[in-house]
Amino acid sequence: MRAIGLVLFFCAVYIMADPIPDSFFGRFKVDRSENFDEFLSAKGVGFLTRQIIKLASVTKVFAKGPAEGSYTFENLSSKKNVKYDFKLGEPFTGEGLDSTKHEITFNFKDGEVTEHHKRLDNPEFTPETYHYTMSDDNKELIMRMTNNGITCKRFFKRQDS
């Protein structure tokens, strides 16, 4: 009896897992970065490519998806537009920016959305996680990434829609 109670309890906790708060929904355009050059450099990105990446305009769009408990996330740039439709905690296969297949999982915990990428065609490549939080005034989406011990942040300003 006690075991069944415990199972029901954990099911309930799972079902009630926090949804992504409304403050995350909207359209956000990159405004500035902290430590981005050092981050790219530590990833082995060459000087010229770094300049191009830093100058590129990137827009992120978070929205509720068509199905109950689903979300959509877009990463828009002149290089490529990527759109994912997902449920929290459920891995799916999507195209990465490098045009190869990635296994991607989104989660939400403690006010932070995480986007985890595992490259299916390149298993030796270290998986990457992007962390997203909202600024206190809900006007900026802050993305944080760490690689080789170097952490960088990119700030995306909410666009009027």
Ligand SMILES: *[C@@H]1O[C@H](CO)[C@@H](O)[C@H](O)[C@H]1NC(C)=O
């Ligand atoms: C979003 O697009 C930018 C610019 O093309 C790219 O550098 C970045 O890696 C992309 N981010 C994700 C999570 O795909």
